[in-house]
Amino acid sequence: MNRSTQLFQKEIWAKHYSSNHQILLVGEGDFSFALSLADSFRSGFNIVASSIDSHDDVIQKYKSAETNLNRLGNLGARLLFGVDACTMEFHRDLYLRKFDRIVFNFPHAGFLGKESDDGVILRHGYLVFSFFKNASWMLRPNGEVHVSHKTKFPFDRWNIVELASQSCLTLLECVEFKLEDYPGYNNKRGAGLRPDEPFPLGKCCTFKFISSSTATMLTALYDGIHQELQAILLQGANTSLFTDPARAIKSTKCFRIVVEYFDHARLTYGKNDCYLSSSVTDHLRFKFQRYMAEDHRRQSIDFVKLLEELQSFSKRTIEFLQKRFWELDLRGGL
Template identity: 45%
Template sequence: MDNNMEEKWIKHYSSWQKMLLVGEGNFSFSSCLARAFGSATNMVATSFDDKVTLLRRYGINCASYLEDLEERGCLVLHEVDVHDMNQHPTLKSMKFDVIIFNFPHAGHVSWLKERDELLIVRHRHLVRAFFESASELLKEDGEVHITHRDDDPYRQWKLEELCETAGFCLKEKVEFNKKDYPGYINKRGGNINGNVTFPLKDCSFTFKFCLQKSGSSLTSNDDDGYHKVREAIANEVSGILAELGSKFGLN
């Protein structure tokens, strides 16, 4: 990253920010930022899946985005899990100004719908783990951005509650408009119809989180709250599994 170059902006993002993008699908969002900046030396873009899986799922467009990113100097990493990305051999020594996770999703299950409690619990587990690992990769004055739909059932993920357990607080909530990011094509992802888009409607927002200041760090009561959230999620999972076991005669 060369701060002697002219600073360029696209919406919330600057070519002078060191940024980490996680959970990229076809890499069209990363590529959009790189084109706006004219360079991607300030960017690390990652995917959960390996490269072969991505190319099989998203095809030639994904290959084109990856080639463009690498030509512009982006560090592209595959098989990065947000649960433990702070332990990734390449990432663990880095600090970022902004960490971006667009439309997080814990994966589709053929017999579960988005409104089903078990899938909501899985999503909450994912986001909580992301906050925990992101906290160790973020600069002191950095931000975590999660773009997410804020209607039911998605608002039941309770992002603001989850962020507090990892020492974050909500700084700002800004309406997300895909038109602000030319070339970005949001994808469903996963193994079930992964290469189709999903409706963003008019209820998608970018939630900006920052680390709580030292004067407002987690107290013992907050720490108790953190463990209560984890316990509540575990109890939800146990209850749902017991109900499913009874329903399908697995008990």
């Protein structure tokens, strides 16, 4: 598949990741996670997969690595070696690049003692903190940094969320990590005497972080929506426009799913959006695919309910603005 063909390919989701995302994968081991995504997308053009090891070391460490790398190359993925998560923003092939998703699965500083030792936890923490610091500068607007990590003792002592906050990243959500969501992915120890062997996963999660500035904007936007709705409801008590009050957006799930829809409306307000019809459709289609991909047990009717919630909010906002303009017109304000 060439790049021009890939540009017109239908968007495909693999759990949290879209074939339209610009994705950077860090600490890739045998590159099987990258291959899992590329196979799902049927393309690797938007994937940059990296390892701290050299190409020769990767081949030597992992018996499946050469096959994985060849397949990724055929799918169009960019493969980088010698990429240190602690300094990656300055790497010659990553400098000034921005990504929609930056992913580090099960970061580990090496087997240097018992995992519960304070010194070992400190080394792990430094690795993760440095990764966050670099990744925070490499995000696109609305981009996310993902770290999959064990959550039981002693790994909970790494304080992943606190380390992210020190790099101006805010937790968006934490979801259970399931190996079966990524067919073909083989987690590897990566260091020590048995680098090609898997390690027991146990209970683990994918932590999703966004830029703190984005989080602040979303919080303000969310608060603004509810303040607006409060005003609508108060004003609606004495007017026929609001005799049948529509539901407000009360669920954080609805807002999280369609947040880019609100962002688009805000950014294009007062401007001439030549592609308004298609862009709105694209945003809602994107939200549907994300919603269904997050949990395969979901039904399309559940998303329809979220759209009904969104429609109710939109309708009441329009009615509120119409009433305000009408009042201003009567007072000669327009």
